[in-house]
Amino acid sequence: MISRAARTILAGTFAGVLLLTASCSSGADDAAEPETADAAECASLDPDLVWYGDIRGRLDRMIAEYGECGDPGDVDEGAPLALFDWDNTVVKNDIGSATAYWMLRNDKILQPRDRDWTTTSRFLTPEAAAALSAACGTEVAPGAPLPTSSDVNCADEIVAVMDEETRSGLPAFAGYDHRRTKASYAWVVQLSAGRSMDEVEEFAIAAREESLAAPEGSTQVVGSTVVDGYVRYYPQIEDLVKTLHANGFDVRIISASAEPVVRVWARELGLPPERAMGVRPVVSEGILTGGLVGCGGVADGEDTVIPYVEGKRCQVNEVVYGIGGPAAFDPLPADRRHVFAAGDSVTDVTFLADATGERLVINRNNPELMCHAYDNSDGKWLITPMFLDPNERAEEPYPCASTAFTEPDGRAGPVVRADGTEIADQRDAVY
Template sequence: MKDAMQIGAIAAMGCLTPADAAVQTATTSSVGMLDPGRWEPSARFRIESIIRKSALEEAEQRFHRPYAVFDWDNTSIVNDTEEALLLYQIETLAFHIPSDKFIEVILQNVPSSTASAIPNERGKFSTFHSLAVDVSADYTALKQRFASLPPAPDELQASPRFHSFRAKLLFLYSALDETLGPNVAYPWVINLLSGYTLDGLARLAEESNDTALGDALQLAVFRSPEDAPGAAGPVKVEHRRGIRITSEIASTMHTLRANGFDVYVVSASLEPVVAVFASLPKYGYGIPREHVFGLRMEEVNGTLQPYYRRNWPLVWGPGKVQLIREQMISAKGYGPTLVFGDSDGDFEMLSQFPDTATGIIVNRLKSGKIGSLCRKAVEQSSKSGARFLLQGRNESTGLWRPEQTTLDLHVTQAKLLADKT
């Protein structure tokens, strides 16, 4: 009688059918539950039922370990660790690229005569070559001025060259992404880390993480000086500052591992940069280094080169599916049980594996392909066996919301879906 009452209560709270709720209650003491945290309740109950079902199946099959795949940026954390590192590099001038090679690096695989899809402050559409010329000139001047000692923050802030360099380099990255897409922009941005050893990069990434964790979450606006337009003209760019740990994701990762799941991270950021965050104990996620996958660069004698790794998939969109097939399915023989993501770059891995019981989407009010999955998640939220789940977030605090809706930066009204999906 008590079991029946418990099943009925769980079904009512989580919008589950009695059958789903029964799976949730039919468990041994070794099968844990998720920390409720700020989980949207029906999403949490659905995941718990999957964990319990998978744990029972694993006990019966013995050799079939289920696994979960997590995107990193804006899924496992708030905001983007690679883009936080880019800003940290700029604001500390932490580049190891010789001045005479800088323009070559930032124009590699970029059609230099192509115009940006984003206009400058004067309404003109600058070419990527003109932007690269300005950024390279600023970089050379700053490197010459601060050749012997790392620059003090107040010295940099007093330099018009620095303001031009920061705005135009960030603008160039944003313009590449907007104009040519992630297949160009994502390998491009990691090339700015060429010249680092893996140990040196790990130290830099940790410094960047710690700085960004202390920053306020904001949409910062950077402008180049109007009176020093250069070849590309004055520009303005917005860049999200600050990152946050998502405790619900970290806790879920630990619960999954405690219940027989392997846990993997598959990211469109540089793999060793993500590994610092995902694997260092101080951040709380505890992912084994060998379970972290992302973009890779060529190395020579332990030093990163400004070239993408040969025969390694571009780990975004379809490339994430390719990586999972090559690195996980080829060894295990089956796909992931759970997949977590937030953007168009996760659409394929969220939707294309027949073995996936549920895809969990962090709601960032996105349109496009991921927006279509968000809409499906809303439609399925009251149904048994939902294929997609939607988890809300407060973008101003970085905290999840215990519902599907998301509160965007500096607004007071939460929304369920993007205006256009």
């Protein structure tokens, strides 16, 4: 594969030879044609879009180094791979939450099997299950829609549990591996149990239309809870995806939102369904069961792994590279890994670190991720404020040396580099 940089050098050399020849003839105008055609074919990032610091230049150099002018590539055919998280990386706000809020306001969530909320997640605490039962009642038959558009108590309790606590402040989930799943994220997907894939896609389309039409910065009320009311694509990321495609990259999404929802939103970027990965619901006879597709040797339906932290690496290795069993949790050799990655939170830290070229971090003040990004031990981490409504500077240093890392059991600990050395506390400088 000839990189864009190599093509540029060759084009310049060829043009120089032609110009030298042209000095002895009358064909000087023809000499510029190869270089002009090559420059037009090889896209670079839009200079009219604002990037922080030297990030645009760094990304353009990476694209020139690894890319090849032409159509979107395929990693199976040797194309460089670029991976993006979705929520708050490609877009502002969360499309999984937006879809769930739309479902709540339109009575699309169904009464659980046996009217028992513990059937919706193995990690739901007894206290959360009891709170949901008390708020949503048992009058509605299993599989029938809950009247969450009018039942404020039921809607409020579901929204609270989505945020990991009951309305009374009790933990909603427990007992899961915090490096391989986030039970609340999984639960948002599991709330679609009993629906067909076509229905979930229809809900996502409706929520997308509503979220894009809502004024920038707006909120909405679900039950009596005020939540985000809009979503926006980041123009800089749209342009980056377009430019990567034009330079032969294989661009894919790896998200902790529901895969059918991500695929609806990814169409805007020209990504076919198989290029958009997310939490994969188990489907039986066309209906979502509430179970989730496993990874890394975990059986389907066990619900212990989603694309979250190490689970993102697992799904990329399994789906993109065909690595099965527990080996999917291990990093591939550098020459087989993705060149570029972009993310914004702890859910992205593992697949970001796996990227062999540049790593773009949208600063949302997530301690563990920002510890790695600011430590920048290999010089490949690029930090940008959010492109829309950026966070203010974190007032205190990120506690990298003490509590910024989340252990599998949920305990806090120090953040370490790949070589096992601890990262010192880091101050927030890009905001």
